[in-house]
Amino acid sequence: MNTFLVKTLLFLLPFFSVTATFFIFDPFKIWYAYDDYFSDYSIIINRDYAGTELYMQNRKKMHYDSFIFGSSRTLAFNTKDWKPYLQNNASPFVFWASGETLFGMWSKIKFLHSLNDTIKNSILVMDNGATLNRTGNSKGHIFIKHPLLSNGSRYEFYSSFVYAYMADFFFVRYLDYCFFKRYRPYMKGFIDERIVKSDPVTNDFYRISNQVERNRNMKDYYSKREKMFYARPQNPVTSKAIIRPPQLTMLKDIAEIFGKMGTQYKIVIGPMYDQKKFNAGDLEILYELFGKQNVFDYTGINFITESRENYYDDNHYMPHVGQKILKEIYSRENLNPDDKYDE
Amino acid sequence: MLFNSLEFALFLPLVFFLYWFVTNKNLTAQNFLLLVASYFFYGWWDWRFLSLLFISSVIDYFAGYFLDKTGHPVKRLLLLILSLSTNLGLLGFFKYYNFFVDSLVTAMASAGVTLNTRSLNVILPVGISFYTFQTMSYTIDLYRKKIASTKDFIAFLTFVSFFPQLVAGPIERAANLLPQCLRKRVFDYGKAKDGMRQIIWGLFKKIVIADTCAGQVDLIFSNSTTMQSSDLWLGAFYFAFQIYGDFSGYSDIAIGTARLFGFELMRNFALPYFSRDIAEFWRRWHISLSTWFKDYVYISLGGSYGGKWKWIRNIIITFTISGFWHGANWTFIAWGFLNGLYYLPLLLSNRQKQHTGIVAENRFFPSLHELFQIVLTFLMTLIAWIFFRAENIRHAIQYITALFSRTLFQLPSADLIPLYLVIFLVVVEWLQRKKQFALQIHDLPFTVRWICYYAVALMVLGFYGGEKTFIYFQF
Structure with a gap:
């Protein structure tokens, strides 16, 4: 028996050593607490967590009291752009997650x-299909919800990161990068070269490398991405009811929760590049539940999606689009007469 | 719980430790530990279905107990019927209810009659086809007076639920596994070492071969109408190795795990793709199920007695039922029936037992004749696998028809990495074809052996893409 155990x-x-590095280096930042989850960013972490x-x-x-919920598309809405439309003492927070779902938003609001x-x-930043489609916890280490929100198993949550660390020799790439700080x-697809920044208080997220590249030479930026910005169909396409x-x-x-809390809310169905129109039936349901004056549909062919x-x-609109949207949804014409907030 | 999951990696050493270091002095304690571990292993998936496993075990235990006690033929028959109807009833309801209802509604609709029956949202309990067959073999063997019943309730429950083989086999016979549950197990270093090797090899077949092929198979089968012939051939080829890697990999892990606990399970796969005819293939593929059907269905139908026509009938019925066992879909029935048809030429020419040994036993390469036989047999099984994998019969026929289009000689666009991995597997298994499994390399020098172990383990780790379920769990 001893020989067997020793061998x-x-x-x-x-293999134990590799597993140990997972706990020591904590590549996905789930094992230890951090003040800033993006300070030495090189791995895509679970933004929900x-x-x-x-x-x-x-x-x-x-004492946060104002929240933007949604996927990475919320990066178009910065809290500094939002604050002028809120009460003077408002404390905003972007409660977003990669590939956010209705389940994610619902869990966060309930939480x-x-x-x-x-x-x-x-x-609430929604879109054509991805957000509203899922009504259960997401799969995969990038998307699975924080157990506090989902009431899911902690074991399932943490084990999904162990799997991700082991899969496709991720640990080899990670440890190589960790020790030699050289991108190879x-x-x-495993180590994220992009420079990103996140505000450790408001959780605003900035794609610095995209911004820098685009500011440097806008023409070059888009010509490099010709394939990504594909030609859209001439005739408008409508999404299926979801x-x-x-x-x-x-x-x-x-x-109901918003009603109980007296929340001033806006629901934005984002201007997706694909120009697919949000389903009219679904829109009616949203109007009915949240009030027509609070639901803003930017899908389809319009002044934003055209350019x-x-x-x-092809998936993310820019902060200047967010600014335009904010201006429009908080403009006097759209205000509900009952809305009372400081200017 | 899946063998390729983190929880199993924690569960196995814990049970191993408790088994050999805490309960090793007492057989009942050891069996009780295995029983609790097995129920935990099964309940990890869905604890509610433990009740089915328990009910099936209890009924068969008492049916067995009274079968042994009574000599009255009618009472014995009634006890057998009780056992069979319980197990087949559970299987029929959970696995086939919706299939029968849907088929009946469709059949009546084609005759112009509308039935107001509706399907139920029935969840198929994992492994139900395996453990019901295992317990039925116990009562049938008792009825046939081939074995004696056991009074040890814990040992019997352990026999039915033994976790390494509970959810996907090998389907053990009471004659083999039950006596092992009833006698004290002693740790055997050689057995345990071999068990570890077999576990690693099983993980290799599952994770490196089956899971890598699976992605391409899904892609090709779901887009088969737009794919060129060469890709369709590759899709069918990959599926043949996906299902082999998946299921034989599971069996290897199961046998290896059982060995760690001092148990010997039956061999379930014996290099089936090196078979020279379809009869040999069925002696080498899912051996525990093939022999089950042979012993309890084919023999019960009369086997080869009663003339050639009855013999043909029995073969076709056995193969068709075996197909139906795999799933409640006409595609499985067609797959079983087709294999039955493949068998007939051998049966009619009385050549079904001509290949019983290892191919090219004393040579490195097979003869041209053997190679032709192997390729032909493989192609036949490949065509049959298309029925097994297709969504429905129409899809299978469309797929097979499209195999022979003008695009056959165009370069395939599908990923070729699974192909290189399959070639690696075939070469290694060919070189090791006299062994029980390919990683049985105890005759190699220590350094070479350990390099091989690490190479295989690293491939497993590198190709690991999360806990992907085993195909045979659905059966």
Whole structure:
């Protein structure tokens, strides 16, 4: 028996060592607490987790009361652009997640409600399909929800990161980068070369390298991405109806919580590059639940989607688009007569 | 719990430690530990279905107990019927209810009759086809007076639920596994070492071969109408190795794990793609199920007795039922039936047992004749696998028809990495064809052996893409 155990341990030693590096280096920043989850960014982390942790760390100090919910498309909406439309003492927070889903937004709103935290103002950034489609927890280490939000198993949450660390020799690429700080071609898709910044208080997210590249030479920026900005169909395409009973229940829950808290909310259906029009039936449901004056549909062919210069890539519109949208949705014409907030 | 999951990597050493260091002095304690571990292993997926496993075990335990006690033929028959109807009832409801209802509604609709019956949202309990067959073999063998019943309830429950083979086989016979549950196990270094090797090799087949092929198979089969012939051939080829890697990999891990606990399970795959005819293929593919059907269905139908026509009938029925066992879909029935048809020429010419040994046993390469036989047999199984994988019969026929289009000689656009991996697997298995599994390399020098272990383990780690479920879990 002893020989067997010794040999087995000997065989497994390198694998134990690799596993140990996961806990020592904490590549996905889920094992230890951090003040800034993006300070030495090189690996795509779980933004849902980072955002939730950041919120929990700062909520007592910052007394957040205004929230932007949505996917990475919320990066078009900065809190500094939003603040002028809010009460003077408002404390905003971008509670976003990669590939955010209706389940994610619903969980976050319910979570805030359960903490008795106030949501005075809110923007829900949705889109054609991805957001509303999913009514359960997401899969994969980038997308799985923080267990505090999803009430899911902690084991499942943490193990998804262990799997990700082991899969496709990720650990080799990561450790190589960790020790030698040199980006090599084989790291493509695993080590993120882009420079990004995140505000450790408001959780605003900035794609610095995209901004710098675009500012340097806009023509070059888009000519490099010719394939990405494909030609859209001439005739408008409409998305399929996506709101079914599970989605409806969650949307009703959100509307109910907002109603209870007296939240001033806006629902933005973002201007997606594909120019697919949001389903009219689904839009009616949103109007009915949240009020026509609070729902803003920017999908389809319009002044934003016509120009590729409004986009970083075919999935993300830019902060100047966010500014335009904010201006429009908070303009006097769109104000509900009952809305009372400081100017 | 999946063998290729993190939880199993934690579960196995823990159970191993408790088994050999805490409960090793007492057989009942050891069996009880295995029983608890097995129920935990199964319940990890869905604890509610533990009740089915328990009900099936309890009924068969008491049916077995009374079968042994009574000599009255009618009572014995009634006890057998009780056992069979319980197990087949569970299987029929959970696995086939919707299939029968849907088929009936479709059949009646084609005759102009509308039925107001609706399907139920029935979840298929993992491994139900495996453990019900295992417990039925116990009562049938008792009825046939081939074995004696056991009074040890814990040992019997352990026999039914033994976690390494509970959810996807090998389907053990009571005659082999039950006596092992009833006698004290002693740690055997050689057995345990071999078990570890077999686990590593099983993980290689599952993660490196099956999971790598799976991505391409899904892509090709779901876009088969737009794919060129060469890609369709590659898709069918990849599926043949996906299902082989997946299922034989599972069996290897199961056998290896059982060895760590001092158990010997039956061999389930014996290099089936080196078979020289379809009869040999079925002696080498999913051996535990093939022999089950042979012993309990084919023999019960009369086997080869009663003339050639009855013999043909029995073969076709056995193969068709075996196809149906795999799933509630006409594609599986067609797959089983087609294999039955493949068998007939051998049966009619009485050549079904001409290849029983290892191919090219004393040579490095097969003869041209053997190579032709191997390729032909493989092609036949490849065509049959298309029925197995297709969404429905129409899809299978469309796929097979498209295999022979003018685009056959164009370079395939599908990823070729799985092909290189499959070639590697075939070469290694060919070189090791006299062994039980390819990583049985104890005759090599220490350094070479350990380099091989690490190389295989590193490939497993590198190709690992999360816990992907085993195909045979759905059966």
